[in-house]
Amino acid sequence: MVEKKGSETEASVSRAVEMEALQRKINTYSEMLYRIAFLQLKNNQDAEDVVQETFYQFVKRKVEFETPEHEKAWLIKVTLNGCRKVWRSAWYRHTEVVSDGKFPEGKGTPGDGMENAVLEKERNREIMEAVMKLPRKYREVIHLFYFQQLSIKEISAITERRESTVTSQLTRGRELLKKNLKEEYRYE
Amino acid sequence: MNDFKDCYQTAVNDMGMPGMKELHIDASSCMDEGRHNRWVIRQMRRTVTTAFSAACLVFLCGFGTVKAAEYIGNVIKVNEWGFESADAATMARNKADNTGLSIISEEVELAVDADAESEISGEGEVAAAGLQKSVGGEEGTEADSPLEGDAKYGGEAALPEAHTLNDEVEDGGVSQKKEAEEEMEGMQVSNYSSLVEFEENEDIIFPQPLISVGAESVSFTVCGGWAMARYDTGGKVVWVERTDYAGTSGHASSKVFPGGVCNERQYTTKQGYTYTLVDSVKEEGEQLQIHGAVTVGSYEAYIDFMGYTEEEAVQVIESINLSEYEQ
Numbered sequence: 001m002v003e004k005k006g007s008e009t010e011a012s013v014s015r016a017v018e019m020e021a022l023q024r025k026i027n028t029y030s031e032m033l034y035r036i037a038f039l040q041l042k043n044n045q046d047a048e049d050v051v052q053e054t055f056y057q058f059v060k061r062k063v064e065f066e067t068p069e070h071e072k073a074w075l076i077k078v079t080l081n082g083c084r085k086v087w088r089s090a091w092y093r094h095t096e097v098v099s100d101g102k103f104p105e106g107k108g109t110p111g112d113g114m115e116n117a118v119l120e121k122e123r124n125r126e127i128m129e130a131v132m133k134l135p136r137k138y139r140e141v142i143h144l145f146y147f148q149q150l151s152i153k154e155i156s157a158i159t160e161r162r163e164s165t166v167t168s169q170l171t172r173g174r175e176l177l178k179k180n181l182k183e184e185y186r187y188e
Numbered sequence: 189m190n191d192f193k194d195c196y197q198t199a200v201n202d203m204g205m206p207g208m209k210e211l212h213i214d215a216s217s218c219m220d221e222g223r224h225n226r227w228v229i230r231q232m233r234r235t236v237t238t239a240f241s242a243a244c245l246v247f248l249c250g251f252g253t254v255k256a257a258e259y260i261g262n263v264i265k266v267n268e269w270g271f272e273s274a275d276a277a278t279m280a281r282n283k284a285d286n287t288g289l290s291i292i293s294e295e296v297e298l299a300v301d302a303d304a305e306s307e308i309s310g311e312g313e314v315a316a317a318g319l320q321k322s323v324g325g326e327e328g329t330e331a332d333s334p335l336e337g338d339a340k341y342g343g344e345a346a347l348p349e350a351h352t353l354n355d356e357v358e359d360g361g362v363s364q365k366k367e368a369e370e371e372m373e374g375m376q377v378s379n380y381s382s383l384v385e386f387e388e389n390e391d392i393i394f395p396q397p398l399i400s401v402g403a404e405s406v407s408f409t410v411c412g413g414w415a416m417a418r419y420d421t422g423g424k425v426v427w428v429e430r431t432d433y434a435g436t437s438g439h440a441s442s443k444v445f446p447g448g449v450c451n452e453r454q455y456t457t458k459q460g461y462t463y464t465l466v467d468s469v470k471e472e473g474e475q476l477q478i479h480g481a482v483t484v485g486s487y488e489a490y491i492d493f494m495g496y497t498e499e500e501a502v503q504v505i506e507s508i509n510l511s512e513y514e515q
Contacts, residue, residue: 019215019216022215022218023214026213026214026215026218030213031211035200048213049227049230051213052213052217052218052223052227053224055213055215055218055219056218056219056223059218059219085231120198120202124195124202125199127192127199128199128200131196146193146197147196147197147200149193174192177192183190184189185189185191185192185195186189186191186192188191
């Protein structure tokens with residue numbers, strides 16, 4: 001009787017520990033994954049579902065990761081695969097997300113002059129609009145390269161595309177951005 | 189020049205994605221089996237919807253193809269006076285608006301030379317001649333038949349031009365008639381007095397019945413896409429005619445027999461082609477006349493028998509290889 005109670009306590013402790021570990025992972029990665037998913041799907045509900053599903057797979061599969069980078073790459077890959085499952089359906093492709101066209105106000109930079117803050121906000125808005133207008137495959141690569149700062153090799157491994165394909169998609173994405181952005185930027 | 193990487197990172201951190209809401213997920217919701225199952229079911233439902241939509245699309249495309257084929261195909265119907273034929277679309281439209289044909293029909297005398305007239309007419313009581321515009325007849329022609337003036341052919345454009353044409357005919361009937369006459373006169377009519385002569389001079393598809401070999405007299409008349417053959421054997425006569433509507437945008441015509449027709453029936457040949465057969469309404473003592481019509485591909489073929497019994501007529505019909513029209 002005492003043994004049974006003891007094992008139950010152990011199980012609940014173990015579960016609590018597991019939940020706590022998962023919550024830590026969620027806190028660390030969820031925003032990044034949600035951004036990637038939203039960038040792909042442009043839909044809050046679907047993006048949230050994909051992120052939740054990614055963490056569900058994370059718990060179920062109990063994959064052992066050698067490094068935190070490996071773990072991050074695995075989570076991005078599962079998220080992108082989840083996105084593909086959603087947008088592959090013709091139903092999704094014909095469902096336009098209704099956007100009110102309003103961007104968040106933005107945090108601004110404390111101490112900046114009013115004029116600079118307005119200009120920066122305008123520039124940020126323009127960049128985000130340009131990126132969101134890119135075709136999905138270019139948007140994905142641009143975000144992983146410039147925001148997640150992944151190398152072409154890493155992007156290639158995550159997206160399961162050849163490095164040459166990733167390079168050409170990156171180049172085409174940059175060309176489109178150059179065309180759509182008023183301001184000139186340095187792309188590397 | 190600003191660095192895109194820095195600017196993009198600033199933009200994402202500062203503004204977030206346009207339309208993106210804040211995310212609030214916790215470990216328990218991620219591990220919830222019910223949520224996972226709902227997600228899987230939702231994905232399956234979308235897949236099924238997609239598959240169903242695709243299936244519908246395939247079905248509709250297939251149906252459309254069939255309807256398109258029907259549109260191109262000819263339809264022959266029997267009315268109390270004879271045969272009525274048209275492409276499916278025109279037939280449907282004419283059914284809805286019966287006045288169409290009568291408005292545009294007009295008499296146009298055929299420029300058949302005297303020889304041809306005498307060759308064709310003979311003792312022809314059967315209304316089996318008359319020329320029809322091979323191009324599908326943009327305006328109707330009611331031909332004064334070289335036989336007895338019994339055959340009437342009305343042609344009508346099947347496409348929207350028909351309306352314009354109707355208006356033109358109504359507004360300026362005289363000039364339209366004149367134009368039609370000129371056009372018909374411009375068409376070359378060729379006559380041949382034997383099968384050999386016909387085959388030497390014409391390169392058209394015109395499957396012949398077996399009687400074309402043993403007949404006492406054989407004659408052919410060809411005008412554009414229309415051709416007719418007459419076979420005389422022992423006082424009995426068979427007329428076979430065919431019109432090719434390939435390359436036309438639509439047509440409508442009719443073949444009228446004096447006294448009208450009755451006893452409509454179908455006969456399917458061993459090759460699988462179905463003739464619509466009718467009998468001419470005749471007074472007592474007059475020879476039986478059987479008329480048949482069939483449509484194969486872009487062709488319409490008619491056959492008229494005078495003095496033939498039903499069995500003999502069927503034998504002649506069976507001897508015509510209609511599959512040649514499909515080659």
